[in-house]
Amino acid sequence: MKARIAVIGGDGIGPEVTAEAVRVLRRVAQHRGHDFTLTERPFGGIAIDQTGDPLPADTLSECLAADAVLLGAIGGPKWSDPKAKVRPEQGLLRLRKELGVYANLRPVRLHPALRDASTLKPEVLDGVDLIFVRELIGGIYFGAKTRTATDATDLCSYSVPEIERIVRVAAKLARARSGRLMSIDKANVLETSRLWREVCTRVMKEEFPDVKLEHQLVDSAAMLLIRKPRDIDVAVTENMFGDILTDEASMLAGSLGLLPSASLGDGNRGLYEPIHGSAPDIAGQGIANPAGAILSAALLLRHSLGLEAEAVAVEKAVAQVLADGVRTPDIAVPGTAPASTADVGAAVCAALDRLLTANKG
Numbered sequence: 001m002k003a004r005i006a007v008i009g010g011d012g013i014g015p016e017v018t019a020e021a022v023r024v025l026r027r028v029a030q031h032r033g034h035d036f037t038l039t040e041r042p043f044g045g046i047a048i049d050q051t052g053d054p055l056p057a058d059t060l061s062e063c064l065a066a067d068a069v070l071l072g073a074i075g076g077p078k079w080s081d082p083k084a085k086v087r088p089e090q091g092l093l094r095l096r097k098e099l100g101v102y103a104n105l106r107p108v109r110l111h112p113a114l115r116d117a118s119t120l121k122p123e124v125l126d127g128v129d130l131i132f133v134r135e136l137i138g139g140i141y142f143g144a145k146t147r148t149a150t151d152a153t154d155l156c157s158y159s160v161p162e163i164e165r166i167v168r169v170a171a172k173l174a175r176a177r178s179g180r181l182m183s184i185d186k187a188n189v190l191e192t193s194r195l196w197r198e199v200c201t202r203v204m205k206e207e208f209p210d211v212k213l214e215h216q217l218v219d220s221a222a223m224l225l226i227r228k229p230r231d232i233d234v235a236v237t238e239n240m241f242g243d244i245l246t247d248e249a250s251m252l253a254g255s256l257g258l259l260p261s262a263s264l265g266d267g268n269r270g271l272y273e274p275i276h277g278s279a280p281d282i283a284g285q286g287i288a289n290p291a292g293a294i295l296s297a298a299l300l301l302r303h304s305l306g307l308e309a310e311a312v313a314v315e316k317a318v319a320q321v322l323a324d325g326v327r328t329p330d331i332a333v334p335g336t337a338p339a340s341t342a343d344v345g346a347a348v349c350a351a352l353d354r355l356l357t358a359n360k361g
Helices: 014-032 045-051 057-066 086-099 161-175 191-207 216-227 238-251 291-303 307-324 341-358
Strands: 002-010 035-040 070-075 103-109 129-135 145-147 153-154 180-185 212-217 232-238 262-264 269-273
Touching: 002 014, 002 057, 014 035, 014 070, 014 269, 014 291, 014 307, 045 086, 057 086, 070 262, 070 291, 086 191, 086 269, 103 161, 103 238, 129 161, 129 238, 161 191, 161 232, 180 191, 180 216, 191 212, 212 216, 216 232, 216 238, 232 238, 262 291, 269 291, 291 307, 291 341, 307 341
Parallel strands: 002 035, 002 070, 070 269, 129 232, 180 212, 180 232
Antiparallel strands: 103 129, 103 262, 145 153, 262 269
């Protein structure tokens, strides 16, 4: 297969973890004879420093021309002045909108070797395997904003078509899994949530009668995530709720550094990134966990390139490396020497070599 992949490492640890994901993609291409063109472009805070724009025209052009986009992380104290007219996050919102990636998929699965890495009891976590579907280009993040010396407003709005399309994505996933879908809103307070619940109920009744629908208020869902995470299989929610809840859900897996995400639209092109931030406090130290970025590359192989076997091989390689105890400081076993970012990337590539050689042909 021939594919064009835009690589936008961003800020902080973003370039470090993205480099390992690129390393893995190149290894996959080498083994399977694929032709991946991976082109790096500046994005986020570093792009502001270079051009004054977090999403320079050349970067956006490359992303729009690519079959998939691999992103690291953006932001940091250097660009966090609330009075700044240009911020890295503005570039990310623009990129999502330009790419039309309205469905953010965030899978959360506990690796057996890491059942003691979370602060929750292992017996609560065993068997956790859920996926969040977050609406990504609507809601309060994209609504009109005002600011005066004494007041500020952020408009949250949703339309019927926006809700319908994200519910359909989640329902199709639920149908392929357990046949259960949880929709999360705040319908006891917010008009946008009341519309969300109404539209969700109608779409599920008319188009997915075989999928069991459950509604949960966002505060109740937050408690369920900690109390009974196994009860959740596929959950769909709006932009801000999804942002918050998926960070909470990451603790089920033991570390933010472990979780990938895929942002998809109506076509095959997607935006893939680990859910963690830029972690400027550890940037440049070579200790960031690249697992989330590497697993995001696996999602890229699956959803944008249609390479299911290669995606599964990458996921198995990461699982094997975790089981073997090759872990960065955030999930290292106490009393053992932690691995570096590059160590983990090398170990995943070595595991891939074994898997892809064994399954050749």
